[in-house]
Amino acid sequence: MGVLGDIGRRARGAAALFTQPLLPDDLLGTLNPLWSASEPHARVVGLRRETADTTTLLLHTPRARTPHRAGQFVGIGTRLDGVWQWRTYSVSSRPRDPRRLAVTVTAVPGGTVSGALAHRTPVGALVRIGPPAGEFVLPDPVPEKLLFVTAGSGITPVMGILRDLVDTRPHALDGAVLVHCDRTPDELVFGSELRRLAATTGLRLVERHTAAEGRLTPDALADAVPDWAARETWACGPAGLLDALAGHWDRFGDPDALHVERFVAPAPVADPGTGGRVTFTTSGITADAGPGVALMAAGESAGALLPNGCRMGICHTCVGKLRSGGVRDLRNGDVHDTPGQSVRTCVSGAAGDVEIEL
Numbered sequence: 001m002g003v004l005g006d007i008g009r010r011a012r013g014a015a016a017l018f019t020q021p022l023l024p025d026d027l028l029g030t031l032n033p034l035w036s037a038s039e040p041h042a043r044v045v046g047l048r049r050e051t052a053d054t055t056t057l058l059l060h061t062p063r064a065r066t067p068h069r070a071g072q073f074v075g076i077g078t079r080l081d082g083v084w085q086w087r088t089y090s091v092s093s094r095p096r097d098p099r100r101l102a103v104t105v106t107a108v109p110g111g112t113v114s115g116a117l118a119h120r121t122p123v124g125a126l127v128r129i130g131p132p133a134g135e136f137v138l139p140d141p142v143p144e145k146l147l148f149v150t151a152g153s154g155i156t157p158v159m160g161i162l163r164d165l166v167d168t169r170p171h172a173l174d175g176a177v178l179v180h181c182d183r184t185p186d187e188l189v190f191g192s193e194l195r196r197l198a199a200t201t202g203l204r205l206v207e208r209h210t211a212a213e214g215r216l217t218p219d220a221l222a223d224a225v226p227d228w229a230a231r232e233t234w235a236c237g238p239a240g241l242l243d244a245l246a247g248h249w250d251r252f253g254d255p256d257a258l259h260v261e262r263f264v265a266p267a268p269v270a271d272p273g274t275g276g277r278v279t280f281t282t283s284g285i286t287a288d289a290g291p292g293v294a295l296m297a298a299g300e301s302a303g304a305l306l307p308n309g310c311r312m313g314i315c316h317t318c319v320g321k322l323r324s325g326g327v328r329d330l331r332n333g334d335v336h337d338t339p340g341q342s343v344r345t346c347v348s349g350a351a352g353d354v355e356i357e358l
């Protein structure tokens with residue numbers, strides 16, 4: 001990789017002198033996608049099967065990336081049937097080396113991308129990779145009393161946080177509590193590493209095996225962690241659990257002390273409007289965005305490489321300027337049609353034909 005990186009750097013310099021009208025980056029990306037600066041790629045250099053449906057992909061980027069903070073996520077693009085599909089994955093590795101990182105993907109039944117990444121991506125495959133984003137991170141200094149509540153693949157960003165703490169601030173794990181749920185002990189993602197962590201640090205691990213004990217409720221959580229209200233809490237898991245926790249913290253705790261990461265966007269509005277044709281004016285790509293289809297999803301299906309992060313309206317990575325026409329916010333049905341205004345393409349549909357500067 002080091003040699004390839006050097007060749008890439010030298011080739012970039014030479015190409016900058018000799019290529020027109022192709023930009024050097026276009027040419028280098030054609031020679032080897034790993035050299036492209038504008039469309040960063042990573043190579044899968046290792047795979048680790050965590051459970052029957054969850055796999056960790058170890059990625060290597062030839063160029064140093066923007067470093068992530070523990071708990072953040074990246075966009076991962078993978079080519080399926082000739083179309084680049086993008087999804088968001090939390091970084092499960094510690095932020096030690098800006099050229100290596102890991103994402104841990106659970107195959108969702110019926111999902112387009114997760115099954116392909118978790119089960120059908122070989123070592124050596126190329127994926128695209130976006131910049132890190134997200135607010136699900138610990139503040140500095142780290143709060144004295146930490147609580148993590150996770151279920152299923154929701155452990156992934158917390159694993160990144162825990163691994164980072166072991167490396168950089170192990171004292172913060174002393175007295176911290178992790179309540180982690182999955183169906184059975186064998187299906188608990190990162191189960192053996194977490195048990196080892198609990199045995200070797202001050203972290204208290206509470207496993208809940210839902211096949212035998214049922215789903216975690218706020219009352220069961222309060223039984224397991226009686227001082228929950230005195231702790232700063234990071235929670236990630238299915239929407240039902242997160243909604244229940246948010247309601248509990250609203251009623252009986254301090255809502256500001258609960259930090260939540262959602263993997264699935266809230267349900268869209270019942271009436272998604274008419275849809276329309278979207279034109280991305282920078283790339284010139286045009287696509288049909290049917291009723292309820294986000295502009296981003298429509299553009300990606302037509303081959304557009306669009307900036308994205310959370311894909312659910314929280315990170316503002318995907319914003320483009322509205323040049324003409326109107327868009328509908330798919331979360332609440334509001335229509336916006338003021339030229340020049342910012343549009344989050346991941347949660348906006350077309351309200352008739354629309355042009356977006358992207």
Ligand SMILES: Cc1cc2nc3c(=O)[nH]c(=O)nc-3n(C[C@H](O)[C@H](O)[C@H](O)COP(=O)(O)OP(=O)(O)OC[C@H]3O[C@@H](n4cnc5c(N)ncnc54)[C@H](O)[C@@H]3O)c2cc1C
Pocket residue numbers: 073087088089090091103104105106107108109110111112113114115134153156157261262263264310311312
């Ligand atoms: C900030 C953020 C971080 C994320 N981090 C991770 C991570 O570390 N590991 C990981 O495995 N996933 C993570 N996800 C979820 C991931 O981005 C995809 O949504 C997931 O892999 C499913 O993609 P898919 O293409 O297979 O399913 P899609 O084809 O997009 O959806 C198929 C169906 O599955 C449902 N669905 C989508 N995602 C989930 C889910 N996570 N659980 C249950 N049902 C779902 C959808 O509602 C839909 O009905 C994260 C999402 C966000 C927003």
Ligand code: FES
Pocket residue numbers: 307308309310311312313314315316317318319344345346347
């Ligand atoms: S991708 Fe995060 S707001 Fe759209």
